Amino acid sequence: MKQYIQNYPDGLHTKVIAIPIFEDNYVYILTDDTKKAFIVDPGMADPVIEVIDQLGLEPNYLLITHSHNDHIGGVPKVIERFPKIKKIDFADCTQDAQSFQWNQRTFDVFKTPGHWPDHICFFEHQNKILFCGDILFRFGCGRIFDGTFEQLYQSLQKVKKLPGDTDVYCAHEYTKANLAFCLKQDLVKVGDIEADEMQKVNSVPSLPVPLSVEVKYNPFIKAESLEEFTRFRTLRNSFRYEK
Numbered sequence: 001m002k003q004y005i006q007n008y009p010d011g012l013h014t015k016v017i018a019i020p021i022f023e024d025n026y027v028y029i030l031t032d033d034t035k036k037a038f039i040v041d042p043g044m045a046d047p048v049i050e051v052i053d054q055l056g057l058e059p060n061y062l063l064i065t066h067s068h069n070d071h072i073g074g075v076p077k078v079i080e081r082f083p084k085i086k087k088i089d090f091a092d093c094t095q096d097a098q099s100f101q102w103n104q105r106t107f108d109v110f111k112t113p114g115h116w117p118d119h120i121c122f123f124e125h126q127n128k129i130l131f132c133g134d135i136l137f138r139f140g141c142g143r144i145f146d147g148t149f150e151q152l153y154q155s156l157q158k159v160k161k162l163p164g165d166t167d168v169y170c171a172h173e174y175t176k177a178n179l180a181f182c183l184k185q186d187l188v189k190v191g192d193i194e195a196d197e198m199q200k201v202n203s204v205p206s207l208p209v210p211l212s213v214e215v216k217y218n219p220f221i222k223a224e225s226l227e228e229f230t231r232f233r234t235l236r237n238s239f240r241y242e243k
């Protein structure tokens, strides 16, 4: 099964595994030496279970950023296979920036509506890891399906307050299409992107990305007003990417 592993140099050898599913989704698994693991947004179960079995992991948490099918389609099968797994989704997020503990770590759960009403993001403190689902992408942001421009703008402002060295894990590989849009609209210039960044942009996965890089280039999170954000998001809606 195809998978990409990002290692963190902490005492527990934390790693985040990205499993590509469908056309451009990523399911993420965060694990460490304890073999305990949590799964983020299993839109499909089989590839995820395959990786878990291959690595001998014992998943005990299932984190759901929002209830779109490409993020939750595999949930019933994952629960069937791991009946003791604890699912955390919007319904468990009774207050904003709620913290919970997992395996000697602290996670904050933020409410981030705009793309979909029950959207939440997960921020792990120790290694500064953010699972932001469908609200933020490289050079882009989520589409407004059921929400308002203001909600999504405010959600991105919330993310923007996290530390700059936060590793951002978006749920889709949309980097090339989003960059093409930004270049077309002159919101980003190729010459402004540093060479090592450009190399990452052209790789698969192009993630994770440090939040500071997105804050530097991404017009949607950079937008200084709701009006500006609304203009960019509206333009993006009518942009078609040709590969």
Ligand SMILES: [Zn+2]
Pocket: 066, 068, 115, 116, 134
């Ligand atoms: Zn979605």
